[in-house]
Amino acid sequence: MSTAENLVLGDKIEEDRWETISEVVRQKAKKVLGVTSGRRKEDKETWWWNEEVQESISKKKRAKMKWDRQMDEESKQEYKEMQSTAKKEVAKAKDRAYEKLYEKLDSREGEKDLYRLARQRDRAGRDVQHVKMIKDVDGNILTSTSEMSNCSSLLGHDRTPLSIDTRASSTAWYRDEFKSTSR
Structure with missing residues (x-):
């Protein structure tokens, strides 16, 4: 075997070792850290959240992480139940919060808030036309x-x-x- 062949063979062995090591590291990281859903996080409106909603959402997240780790049918069912419960809690809390908001906006003081909210939405929807400085x-x-x-x-x-x-x-x-x- 020539020196050139040894170098090529040595490079091939090193490359195989590197592939094996990197694959093991990826598998261990996936097992220890878990995998995200891949979707980007959206800015969510949370002004109406309360303690029940917060607790329900955290239970759902824990169930999701458990399902991601174990990948069995039991943890999947638990996650689906928590997801359903969380949806119901969110809908109830949102309904109560909007009910209070509408009652407040129907009052005399709420009228001022209504105009303030309209101005805020208008400003938030505007594009920056030019920069002043x-x-x-x-x-x-x-x-x-x-x-x-x-x-x-x-x-x-x-x-x-x-x-x-x-x-x-x-x-x-x-x-x-x-x-x-x-x-």
Whole structure:
């Protein structure tokens, strides 16, 4: 056998060892850590959750982990029962929470909350049209409208206002027609 053949054979043996080791590590990790469902987590509305719902959900999760580990029919049935119970608990809690919310919104104080909720939903649904930000005299970045309106650095040295470019591509300041129109 030539030296080249030994090198190729040695590489093959090393590759086989690596494959075997990596497969054993994967199997052990799967057994110890378990396997996720593969779906990404969604942001869930939980303002209506209570202790019963929390407990029911945690029982369901424990049953799911047990089923993932054991993979037998008994643990599958237990998980399915917990899943059904959790669904019922969630539906009841949600129903009670929305009932209270609707009662509150029907009152005089609730009317204000209704408009507040509508404004929040409207703002949350808007796309960002442009980014507003300026720097004050000290170089600090100001992003809120109230900070910008309170900032004296928006006025030039001769007390004329500076316009601010609010396009996302630029944050430069420009002294423009304000100078001629402000007098």
